[in-house]
Structure formats: structure tokens, C-alpha cells
Amino acid sequence: xxxxxxxxxxxxxxxxxxxxxxxxxxxxxxxxxxxxxxFGSSQWLIFPPPGWTLQWYRDLFADPxxxxxxxxxxxxGLLVMVLSVVLGFLTALALVRGSFPGRAALKALFLTPMVxxxxxxAVALYAMFLKLGLTGTLFGFVVGHLVIALPFSIITIGxxxxxxxxxxxxxARICGASEWTVKWRVTxxxxxxxxxxxxxxxxxxxxxxxVVSIFMATPGVxxxxxxxxxxxxxxxxxxxxxxxxxxxGFTLLMMLLAAALKxxxx
Amino acid sequence: MTSASADPxxxxxxxxxxxxxxxxxxxxxxxxxxIRRGExxxxxxxxxxxxxxxxxVVAGFQDPTEGSVMLExxxxxxxxxxxxxxxxxxxxxxxxxxxxxxxxxxxxxxVRKVPDxxxxxxxxxxxxxxxxxxxxxxxxGELSGGQQxxxxxxxxxxYDPPLLLMDEPLSALDKKLRDELQSELRRxxxxxxxxxxxxxxxxxxxxxxxxxxxxxxxxxxxxxxTGAELYERPATRFVAGFIGNSNFLPVHVAAVNGGVAELxxxxxxxxxxxxLHCAARPGDDAALMVRPDxxxxxxxxxxxxxxxxxxxxxxxxxxxxxxxVQYAVSTPWQQELCVRQPLAHADAMRWRIGDHARLCWQPSxxxxxxxx
Amino acid sequence: xxxxTAPFPMAAAAHAPPSRSSTGLRWLLPAATLLxxxxxxxxxxxLVRSVxxxxxxxxxxxxxxxxxxxxxxxxxxxxxxxVVTVVxxxxxxxxxxxMAVLPRGWAQLLMNILLLSMWTNLLVRTYAWMVLLQxxxxxxxxxxxxxxxxxxxxxxxxxxxxxIGMTYIMLPFLVLPLHGTLKALDPSILRAAAVCGASRWQAxxxxxxxxxxxxxxxxxxxxxxxxxxxxxxxxxLGGTSHMMLAELIAQLVQSLLxxxxxxxxxxxxxxxxxxxxxxxxxxxxLASKGR
Numbered sequence: 001x002x003x004x005x006x007x008x009x010x011x012x013x014x015x016x017x018x019x020x021x022x023x024x025x026x027x028x029x030x031x032x033x034x035x036x037x038x039f040g041s042s043q044w045l046i047f048p049p050p051g052w053t054l055q056w057y058r059d060l061f062a063d064p065x066x067x068x069x070x071x072x073x074x075x076x077g078l079l080v081m082v083l084s085v086v087l088g089f090l091t092a093l094a095l096v097r098g099s100f101p102g103r104a105a106l107k108a109l110f111l112t113p114m115v116x117x118x119x120x121x122a123v124a125l126y127a128m129f130l131k132l133g134l135t136g137t138l139f140g141f142v143v144g145h146l147v148i149a150l151p152f153s154i155i156t157i158g159x160x161x162x163x164x165x166x167x168x169x170x171x172a173r174i175c176g177a178s179e180w181t182v183k184w185r186v187t188x189x190x191x192x193x194x195x196x197x198x199x200x201x202x203x204x205x206x207x208x209x210x211v212v213s214i215f216m217a218t219p220g221v222x223x224x225x226x227x228x229x230x231x232x233x234x235x236x237x238x239x240x241x242x243x244x245x246x247x248x249g250f251t252l253l254m255m256l257l258a259a260a261l262k263x264x265x266x
Numbered sequence: 267m268t269s270a271s272a273d274p275x276x277x278x279x280x281x282x283x284x285x286x287x288x289x290x291x292x293x294x295x296x297x298x299x300x301i302r303r304g305e306x307x308x309x310x311x312x313x314x315x316x317x318x319x320x321x322x323v324v325a326g327f328q329d330p331t332e333g334s335v336m337l338e339x340x341x342x343x344x345x346x347x348x349x350x351x352x353x354x355x356x357x358x359x360x361x362x363x364x365x366x367x368x369x370x371x372x373x374x375x376x377v378r379k380v381p382d383x384x385x386x387x388x389x390x391x392x393x394x395x396x397x398x399x400x401x402x403x404x405x406x407g408e409l410s411g412g413q414q415x416x417x418x419x420x421x422x423x424x425y426d427p428p429l430l431l432m433d434e435p436l437s438a439l440d441k442k443l444r445d446e447l448q449s450e451l452r453r454x455x456x457x458x459x460x461x462x463x464x465x466x467x468x469x470x471x472x473x474x475x476x477x478x479x480x481x482x483x484x485x486x487x488x489x490x491x492t493g494a495e496l497y498e499r500p501a502t503r504f505v506a507g508f509i510g511n512s513n514f515l516p517v518h519v520a521a522v523n524g525g526v527a528e529l530x531x532x533x534x535x536x537x538x539x540x541x542l543h544c545a546a547r548p549g550d551d552a553a554l555m556v557r558p559d560x561x562x563x564x565x566x567x568x569x570x571x572x573x574x575x576x577x578x579x580x581x582x583x584x585x586x587x588x589x590x591v592q593y594a595v596s597t598p599w600q601q602e603l604c605v606r607q608p609l610a611h612a613d614a615m616r617w618r619i620g621d622h623a624r625l626c627w628q629p630s631x632x633x634x635x636x637x638x
Numbered sequence: 639x640x641x642x643t644a645p646f647p648m649a650a651a652a653h654a655p656p657s658r659s660s661t662g663l664r665w666l667l668p669a670a671t672l673l674x675x676x677x678x679x680x681x682x683x684x685l686v687r688s689v690x691x692x693x694x695x696x697x698x699x700x701x702x703x704x705x706x707x708x709x710x711x712x713x714x715x716x717x718x719x720x721v722v723t724v725v726x727x728x729x730x731x732x733x734x735x736x737m738a739v740l741p742r743g744w745a746q747l748l749m750n751i752l753l754l755s756m757w758t759n760l761l762v763r764t765y766a767w768m769v770l771l772q773x774x775x776x777x778x779x780x781x782x783x784x785x786x787x788x789x790x791x792x793x794x795x796x797x798x799x800x801x802i803g804m805t806y807i808m809l810p811f812l813v814l815p816l817h818g819t820l821k822a823l824d825p826s827i828l829r830a831a832a833v834c835g836a837s838r839w840q841a842x843x844x845x846x847x848x849x850x851x852x853x854x855x856x857x858x859x860x861x862x863x864x865x866x867x868x869x870x871x872x873x874x875l876g877g878t879s880h881m882m883l884a885e886l887i888a889q890l891v892q893s894l895l896x897x898x899x900x901x902x903x904x905x906x907x908x909x910x911x912x913x914x915x916x917x918x919x920x921x922x923x924l925a926s927k928g929r
Contacts, residue, residue: 003820027806031766034762046779087669090665091665115911117907122869124683127684147672150669241769244761252754350833360830364848373844374836
């Protein structure tokens, strides 16, 4: 009866509901808070704000540094997305369909970046790229983000491949299709959903990536998270709140998109 | 229809005026029933008929909107399920997956703080009862479905409850296992003498296991009685159709004299007389029920005997069933009826597809139901 | 952002159709090269530096466990990770429990709140807490206004702020897998426990907790391990005088250029992380990894 909502007894139910409500407020409050403060007129982020303004947003858009950082994040994100999906597809294909010894070990190896503390990877890459003079370059960011995003891509596409019936490929081959046509017209379209999910994941991983980016960045080249990080180290300017509110809006948009896509696929 | 004695205090388990509504939906509609001590009572009916809901009210997992439940003269309403001291076996075994077989059976004893020595003896006795000696250390995941259900029964009986509830416990098993466990259940019932309240939608199972059966339909009990009573004298059209096989002939009531009706078949043929089973008035349409094993096929030219009614039919199909032959015959009014003749019967195998025959039955074996 | 999806099970040999590619190894090469050159080699190099710079030997490790400063950092890290894990379990279990039994609409709402929090940018969430916890922040102002305190509490730039912030970040990582485990339980098992005579507390202790334990332990372990190696939130909310291991490594590299010691600290962190994950794998199997 402990797992029946209406039969678990009033005191227990009330306790659970109470804790869940408080936790929900705890989870939501900071987010709502920041959005509200981004429109507040207080320089020191006093809440409740004495007045309302759009000044911080204007400052945000007026500052070329923010726009450049955003643009850099977008460029890097798109590159990472493409590379991650391509490499992830090839790797997942090999891991799911290939027959060679040590498959299990290799699979575990490819997923290692996911379990490792990012700071170790960041510092290690920083050391190597410093020697090679690759810090502050697009290449450095892309490679660093790619290493982190790839495991997610492999898993997502791997799951999709597990669900794909490979005899469809055989059927196409018997019909006379070339290997390329088989992959392009039969396999890939069926994997659309998995590939799409891997693409989105990879972009978002790169978009939100902080630690590796901090080490890769130079004063000239920085991604959006790096810029926020640097700003936070100095002071808590409300311009950051404005940038944050926009990012929150972006997250909400992604969630609504995901929900709409899920509903369409049902 | 109820089987309620005048004084609810006499019965072992007494349900009175139970009603359960969810908004405008009625799950249990005025159910009253007395169950005797040591009886094997089955709630039989299709899904949604209220049989499981009633069982859950007795178990304490649902509160009735109205009505009372008395066990050994004490009311169960308001008593939490864990204080009712009733045993229950669920459809999906529901053994505790993290405990061994022995610990599963010991669970109700441990929560009652039974001392260890007594506990061990009892668990051993229960394992013996369900014929699973030596399985004590196994985990539920290692057992087959039938074995798991036996452990569930052992666990339910471990604390000697006065009442055992069973919610379609065998429906998840295959036919052979089901037959096996049905015999087990009868044996356990005889050995322990516990009162059993059993829910199923399988009428064959109900007939095989029960002392009495309560047939549920749309939240109400249509009839309560032994298997023979329900088979031979079904009180309503629903019970007639639900228990055993049946043929329903559409008839028209020509006249009613005393307790007997004169009926007309769709082809105009008059039927001698039929015992009335319902309030039929002249001019009404009704249904005449005859069981396939009460029908006989005779030579087409044979006039009906003193007692028999006869209709000319043509054989459409036949199936050899080992102990009997089943014929599908079509009537002059294009209705297909089912006839079953035991092979011991001399004439059983003589008919072929396409043959014309005369369908006979004794009027006293047919029952009339209103077309409500 | 951490989007956790379950790793796929290995395709059973029985699924092998005749067109299986035996040269599949070739397709692994691009990703394998990337992994080798940009992951395994750099990390290995870093770890090697811990015993080769400035001279050969284990002096950095001796320094890590010998020096009071570094020991404090290690201690802080384990302390914060432990507290965060405990708090996450205490808050997270009831939340996951409720989510598993609520009717669909309400459960979905709770889930959405969790997901929104989890998917919002890490820096944004940490920034929000920096603002909330500062001396002139909302929390201090409210407590002052209600007269509960006389002067503002120091809630940032110390371990308190770090713990609050980390709990906020880690909570969804505990609730989501635990919710999965609880939702998969058959409610009639708990009903059977009730019929057997168990009181609510007995059913909780003897049936629900043992059955929830795998999901709970797996989630708790993941939260603990992640907290050990976390960089952003402790760095922002903890300040330089209350450093945790990840920030120590960063400082050693960026400010002090002490690559040897950084490598040693990294090895310690890596060893503990991989060790705990290996333990989890052994106890709970591959299915819980990556959740």
C-alpha cells in the first residue's frame, strides 16, 4: 500500500507532498529569481527590485564581446555536432555490428570520457595544446568538446542501431542497390530519430561546456560559458542575469521542442 | 439475488448492501452475500463485473461507498488491511523478490514477532503443505510460475488466517499448470479447512473448485448456488449463457396458462409447453435456452415422442471431440445450433454433413427467459 | 549539461545476420584515433608528469598527503561530497517516491521541474545561488527582516555555499534513477506486505527499502563521485580559501605552473573516481552506469 497514492495514509502522503512541494520551490526559485532580476533596476541585484528596466539587455547586446562569444559558441557547437554524429555513427556501427575481439572492452573504453572528471581531461588537453600552440584556436575547442560529446553520441546512435532491423539492408541489396545507396536510402532514414537526438545532444554538450573551454580560451577567443565564467569571477553584474535569462529561455525552448517531437512520434 | 440469512451475525463472512461508486460509475451495486465457515466460494463473472472490487473491499484495499462487511460477527470496515488477519494471493504471485522462499513464508510471522523456533516449524509445515520441501533457500526468481504461486499460498496461510482471498491466481499460468494447481488447491482446502473466497472469469475453473459460486454481472450478483444449481437451473439469461454452453432459440409467447407458456418458433411451429422462468406475457418475444447436451438428433421422419419437441434441421458441421461429437445444425429460420452427443450413445456418429435430421429435446429441459 | 542515457546492451550473437561486417574494426579508426591522441595520450602524459617533474620520484604524492594545506583540500572535498550525497538522499528519496505514485499529470509536472533545473546552464544556476547567498542577497535580507538573525550570515565563499549549490545541482541525478527503480516496482508487492500484517513502517523497512536499494545506492554513488570531481560550482561558491580538489588542480596548473603536483592530484582524483565506478559496476551491473 505504500505505493498506492490514495491508500498510503494521510500523514505519510502529506509528508511526501510537503517535501516535494518545498523541493519544487527550491528547484524553481533560483531560475525564476534570475529571470526576474534581469529586469530589475538594481545594480546590486536587490530583491525585490526597486524598479523595472531593460537596461541590462541593452548593455548585453551592445557589448560586442558577448555577441562574439555567442557566435563562437554557435560555430564550435555546429562543428562538434557534425563531427560527433559522423564519428559516433561509424563507431556505433562498428561496436554494434562488427565482429572482432575485445568489443566489450573497446565499448567501455569509448565511454570513459563520460565517467572521468572533466577537470582532469581539461588540464591534460591544455598541457598538450599549449605545447602545440593550439590553445585559443577553434580547433582546440572543437577537439576538446568532441571528446566529451562523442560518448553520448555513441550511446544514442547505438541504441537506435540496436533497434534497427538489419535484414532491411539485405532486402535492399537483393533488390540491386549499391552499398552506398543501401546506407543512404535505407539505413540512415530509419535512424533519423537516433541521429537527430545525437546531434542535439552533441550541440548542447558543446554549448554548455565550461571546464575544458576555460582552459582552451585565450583573451581573444572565448565561448559564451567562458565569458560568463570570467564575468562571474569579477562581479555579479546584472548583465550576466540578462544573459542567464536568455539561456534559461533557450532551455525552455528546447524542452518544449522535445515534448512536441515526442508527441508527434507517438 | 442474494443468499443472505435473516441474521447477518450467523454467517461466517457476511456482506450486506455493498455499493461502490466512482463518480457516476458503479463498480459494486447492492451486493449481499453470506459465506459459511470452511466454504470454497467463487466469485465468477466477466471483467468489470465487480467481482474483484468486492474482493478488494473484503481485503481492505477499497472502502465501499455503502454497506457492511462482517467477519465472525465483527465489522471489517475501517480496519486497515494489515490488521484484518486475512490471507491473500494475488494474480501475479507478488512474492518479495529480495527474500528467499522460506523468508517469504516467514514474513507475516516475523512482523507478528513470532519466536524463531515456532517460526521455523511453521515454515517447514507450510512448505510441506504446498509440496515444496527443500525449496526454502531458493529465490523467487529461480522458481517457475506454478511454484511461485504455491509459495504465495504458503505465505498466505502461514499465520492461520480464518479467511483466504484469491484474486484470479491461476490466470497467468498455462492450461496444464492450471489444472495441476487446481487439484492442489482442492487438496489444500480439504486439508486446512480454511474458508476461501476465489475470483475468476473461467467458469470451468469455478465449477471444478467451488462449493458455491456467485455469478457477478455489472456490479450485481445474478445468482448464487452450487455448480449443479447454476448449470441445471440458471436463474437469468446471463447466468445461462455464462455457465456451460447454451443455445438460445428466439420464440414468441402465444399464451400463458398458469405456470406454463405456449410458444411459437420463428418458423411458425408451436411448442408444446415450457416452464416459465420469467414474467412473460402473451405477445412478448423471449429466448428459449437448451444446452447442447440436452439436444438429440433423430430420423427426420420421426414424429416427436409424447414428451419431445422436434424441429427439422440440416447438419452443417461436425467435430470429433474424443468423448463426444459436436454437431452444428442449421434451423429452418437460419439459426445455427450446437448439439453435443456422448460417443457412448449408439447413434452419435451416424450423421454426416448435409444430412437432414430432426432435432429433439424434452421441454422440461429447456428454460425460458425474457428478452430484457 | 549532462544528458544521461542508458548504454545499449551488446547485440546478442543470435542477432548476427549473414551480412555482418567483419571489417567493422576499420570504422572504429577515426574515433579511436581521436580518443587516443586527444584523450588517452594527454591524460597519460599528465599522470606521468606527476612522477617525472621536476625530478623522478613520488615526492608530489608525499607532498599531497604530507602538507596540511593539501590535506585540507582533500578533506574538504570528501566532506562536501559526503554531505551533498546525504542531503540529496534525504530530500531525493521522498521526492522520487512521490513521483512514482502520483497520478500521471502531477508526476509529469514534477518531472518537468526536475528536468528544467537539470538542463538549465550550470553557470546560470550557480550564478543564481551566488546572488541569493551573498551578504546583501535575498536570503540574508529576508532573515534579517524577519529578525531571525542580527547580522548577515556568510553563505558564500565557504563550504556552506558550496554544499547548498552542489546539492541543488546533484539532486536531479539522484531522483531520476531512483524514480525509475521505484516506478518499476509492482504496487501489489506492498499490498501483499500489508495483507501479511506488516504495518506501514514494517513494510517500508522490510520491503520498500530493500527493493529501492539498488537504484538508491547507484544514484548516491554517482552523486558522490560527481561531487568529488566537480569544478565550476565549488570554484564559484567556495572562493579561494575553501578549495576543493578540482579547483586545486586548476590552480596548480594556471597560477602555480606546478604540473607535477597537478598530475599527482589528478591521479588521486581519477583513481578514486574510477575505483568507485568499478565498485558500482560490480555491485549493480552495467545497466546503472551512465544514468
